[in-house]
Amino acid sequence: MVETVKHDPRSKFPPVDATSGKSVYNLQSGKYMKVWQGPQHPGITGNMSLELTVCGDEVIDCKTHVGYLHRGFEKLMERRRYIQCFPLVCRICVPEPDFNEYLFAEGAEELAGIEIPEKARWYRALTLEMARLASFLMWIGGQAAAFGMGTIGQWTVTMRDYVLDLFEELSGGRIYHMYIIPGGVRADLPAGFALRVEQTLAQIGKVLDDVELALMYNAVFKKRAMGLGVITPSMVDEYGITGPNARGSGIQRDIRKDNPYLVYDQLEFSIVTETGGDAYARTWVRLRETRQSIDLIRQMLEKMPTSGPFFQKLPNVLHWKIPAGQTYKKAECTRGEYGFFMVSDGTELPRRIYVRGPSYTHAVTLMEKLAINVNIADTAGLMVSLHTYPPEIER
């Protein structure tokens, strides 16, 4: 019999071991049950799993398990020439690959001292906003479906497909675009591209109106999302929270504004925040950022240069040596701060490339904290409301 700290037997929480500080469950008691959610559960938004301990239908403990998706990209890149890393990086985050392409290219360019043409900077920003749009559209579907509203997911995922059509036209690929390459981008915009982008944006705008009515002004959604997974402003720094998860708690933090990269200092937009800190507030932030993304794409298509090169010639990529040095490049992706830490030792191969995906902090430490006291039926909705992509946790 372990020595436990003073414990009220009526509490749903188990006694705590006095020496280790860990909870002591007696699973035979019938009071507690372990439930595995994932790794194939759609509410996990990818291949990870939650080991939930429940008392009745309430979660009293949550352990996250990753490791189902480890592909070893960072190590693979140490054995490949810089140009050969280019097709690899996009695969680090499947639903939003472009940030990897951008940050890898930007890092390599900075270390090698390469300036890219102005047009390439606009094209890169356009690609990143289109990626943000596609990613949010898929997320909306996930968030709604987690609360049983699959129809909304059907609308938005269709809209995402229209954005992927645009990507296909621009880059030749729907999921892995491989469009942003060190030196610039791989091709100019196709003829009439801006027009087709505008048509798609208009269509998405209409769907977003419907989504707002069906989701945000929906008694069921409000009832379940409000108060779910509350992140207080004080938790933001403590847990390393970035992106809409932080902005949903009223924190004004957006790399596009704080450290403008590419052309964001030439665009008009303001940081979207909400104060609720719960899943509902985060949904509002993301919905409004989806609309903001549409607006940013429109601004870019209007302001971007129409002539000039889109690619700066590199040294021969087959034996491109980048001078020794290190850099950290970051950008605001849909989930928060995405970063690439790159070290070169002056050879043809990168010495180290570390990828900082925002999902790690959100899906592991934060989720373990927020899941406590949540009804088991809401864990999927909570998980989705943190908007995490396991591929970037594992890399």
Added chain:
Amino acid sequence: MSLKDIIAPFSVWKRVFEKPYTNKKPIDTRPGAPRYRGFHVNDLDTCIGCGTCEEICQNAAIDMVPVRETRHGDSGLRPKMDYGRCCWCALCVDICPSGSLGMSNEYLWVDEDPEVFRFIPGHDEKSWNDSELGYRRAEGYDLLEGNRVPMPMLSVEESQKSFVEMVQGYSKEQAKAEADRCIACGICVATCPAHMRVPEYIKAIRDDDMVEGLRIVYQANPLPASCGRVCSHACEYVCAMNHKGEAISIRWLKRYIVDQIYLGDYAKILHEREPDNGKKVAIIGSGPGGLSAAYYLRLLGYAVTIYDANEKAGGMLRYGIPEYRLPYDQVEKDIEFIASLGVEFRQNTRIGVDVDFLEVYGHNDAVFFSTGLSDPFGLEIAGEDLPGVVSGLDLLADVTNGKTPDIGSSVVVVGGGNVAMDAARTSRRYGAQVTILYRRREADMPADSEEIHEARGEGCEIVVQAIPLRIEKGEHTRLKLYWGKAEMVSDGPGKRPRPVLIEGSEEMIACDTVIPAIGQAGDFTFLPQDIASRLVVKRGQVEVDEFHRTSVDKIYAGGDIANPKRDAISAIANGHSAAKGIDIYLGNFQD
């Protein structure tokens, strides 16, 4: 919570009569976008099998497999795709120097047999083989540099007045930038008669490791200072980068390596030779073939003696190539290092006149002769023996010997090879007006295109399809050359058209000197009748085996006299393989 929150969600009902999106877009009417990165296509005729696609593929999804006959500039290999590995990044398409590789916009391929997904695009029958749509490298985006780093040259105004070397050589930055363009496909290695390890010494330049560069160069070529200037650079004609723009300046990069190292440092860098093995080899002729054989034999420990009729060693390198292309000190540099290894040079010694061949033959374990082609062909026209008619080779040799040639103020050079260009440009440097007559078209000229270009730039007039008819004594000038226009007559498909004189098209040029430079023949008079009769000679060339052994025991031959390519690098390669052959023949060879 308000009433709106109860009512608003019912707005979804307005979509109930909409058709599902998937029915709007059946898959069979949805081709991939024009840029879609779908299944690979390859134009097998354009592809040169350089393997750069295989090199860049980070998935190792491409294997180069034999599909066609290997020929100059084409390895005969073609890429085979493994769709179990491919990630459709299209870097192979981006890097393809010939532009043959592309991707179609096809993306549906269903089969039960996993083996079919390994295929050779363009070779295997596929429905998308002729697809015009799909990913191609975009205009304005290129991973390779097609333009050569320009070589600093003397201006035409300066160059036509002096014998100063025209090509001034790359600086370190220029050489590194040029070396950076190389894709290291190795097609040049296969083409180079000496199989020099070009990509490796180019890498040494990128790494700024001249010591390693020199080592690599000397493994296959002991005359790099000369070859780096005047090599006929077959490598550059087949360089994969030709397909993107200009070939890598392989010849000048080799020169760059050699120029960076003093002769005095060679001995520290180049590998030491084997101890003397007590066997003797005689070499007749100190041209590139003889020097090369001497170098490699000496490295193997043979006592080598070179017999040469001229005052100085070097053969055609010294006496046949003007100083503005190959300065004498560079020939010296190459020869001095060979001499420093202990090779004995007997200059001013003509075999058959000063020393009997049989004496040399008897006193040595093997004899290698590379006496070259020293007898110029005559024009076979009237007036050829008039004063003022001098062969191109004689003119060039006179200049090397320090004589000022008596060419007057106007010169006609007959011929279209490098000797003709050299004679013409040398004459130009002595202030003569120069006209070059050539029987065929300019495209048929055997001279290097840059030689033709530079000759013209220096003010030589080139008249093509011109046949010399007769030479007569002139009134105001020393000579009058009569020539007629030629038309090109086809001798059937696949055959080179031949020039035929157009009757009545005769024209005359008044000139002081006529320089025939239409080729040379070998001279075998140094051989005793007995040996000469046993040598197999076909079309003026000695028949040799792969180790340059002739039909006569102990006798080897190489260079122009035994090699239809008739250039320095082939002679060097001959010398090298003869050295190996002699080593095998004399029983020293160790694998």
